[in-house]
Amino acid sequence: MTREQKPKVDARALIARLNNQSRTLLQREIVAPLLPGGRIRTRLGGMVHEFYPTREFVGWGRFRPINEREAEVLEEALPWERGGYLELFPALRVVLLWPDTNPKQPGMWWAVPFNDSDARQRFGFRAEPLPVFLCDPTNGAEQFERVIVRVEGHNLWFDGPDVLADPTHAEWLRDTAANIDKLERFLPGLAGSERLALLFWQLHHIETTLAGEGSTIERQQRAAQQQQSHQQQREWLRRQALNSQLEQRLRHALAKADAVLHSYSEITNTDGSPGHLVVEWSEQGQTRRYRSTIDPRLNVVSSGICLSDRDQDFDLTSLVNVMTDVPWE
Incomplete structure (x- = not known):
């Protein structure tokens, strides 16, 4: 069997097509974002073209190419052009953390994905601070606000506020951050990512406070101590993220059976590895609470009622359905 021969590329036709695209591009205006020291990028006919601005400019702009390497800045892009x-x-939903203090990065904020699993599956992002560019304070860029960003490769461009977000969450987080020592309990309904945002802010606040205090020697000593505990902090944050994911799984499993999660605790094995979970829950709108023991896969270990030694045949959701059918006197 002979291999199919690939059609030969007509070099002259390719060059002619590229020349035509270049002439067409020189007659067009480009709407694009521009970062400090960056380049203007546009796509035409599947080809990406890059230009250097003829003068300093940062933000959303309209540009006109003057040759194959440079483009002049015309003016700021209008809102509908930016949109x-x-x-x-x-689009990706994120929670804003704090603005970057580097004057060379105006409009840059740090943020965490609102839905960690969605961000990881679609874009490969982890539950850790990500840079968001060209945030606009006049259009909803404020600490702990939930906003929409657009993902262009590795760049996250600020789009605007998330109209589906509950505004009381960001307000509570800002108030709590200002009086963190008085925190006793989290706001009901607060998402795991919003709790994680507060934890990240605490670490950032501690680091910036320590960096601005004491002499150079003291700062160096603190930096050495911070470096030693950095791994511990990352491990702690990782555990917090896993706990948030576990809580979301439990709430979701119970919600499928119209039940509500009140609390849960983990029973570790003798070797320190994760063991069973004791989950306290109730039916939606009812006062009676149940305590069930499950394994990390949400399979039942002990239901708390007699199931004729068939406890392990149930998971958390099916167990709720069984227990709600039990006649209680």
């Missing part, structure tokens, strides 16, 4: 550019890329 048209952003609509080309997938």
Whole structure:
């Protein structure tokens, strides 16, 4: 069997097509974001073209190419032009943490994904601070606000506030951050990512406070201590993220059977590895509470009622359905 021969590329036709695209591009205006020291990028006919701005400019702009390497800055892009550019890329919900203090990065904020599993599955992002560019304080860029960003490769462009977000969550987080020592319990309904945002802010606040105190020698000593505990902090944050994910799984499993999670605790094995979970829950709108023991996969270990030694045949959701059918006197 002979291999199929690939059609030969007509070099002259390719060059002619590229020349035509270049002439077409020189007659067009480009709407694009521009970061400090960055380049203006646009796509035409499947080819990405890059230009250097002829003068300093940062933000959303309209540009006109003057040759194959440079483009002049015309003016700032209008809101509808900026919106048209952003609509080309997938959206991601994030929670804003704090603005970057580097004067060379104006409009840059740090943020965490609101839905960790969605961000990981679609874009490979982890539950850790990510840079968001060209945030606009006049359009909803504020600490702990839930906003929409657009993902263009590795760049996250600020789009605007998330209209589906509960505004009381961001307000509570800002108030709590200002009086963190008085925190006793989390706001009911607060998402795991919003709790994680508060934890990240605490670490950031401690680091910036320590960095601004004491002499150079003291700062160096603190930096050495911080470096030693950095791994411990990351491990602690990782555990917090796993706990948030576990809580979401439990709430979801119970919600499928119209039940509510009140609390849960983990029973570790003798070797320190994760063991069973004791989950306290109730039916929606009812006062009676149940305590069930499950394994990390949400399979029942002990239901708390007589199931004729068939406890392990149930998971958390099916157990709720069984127990709610039990006649209680």
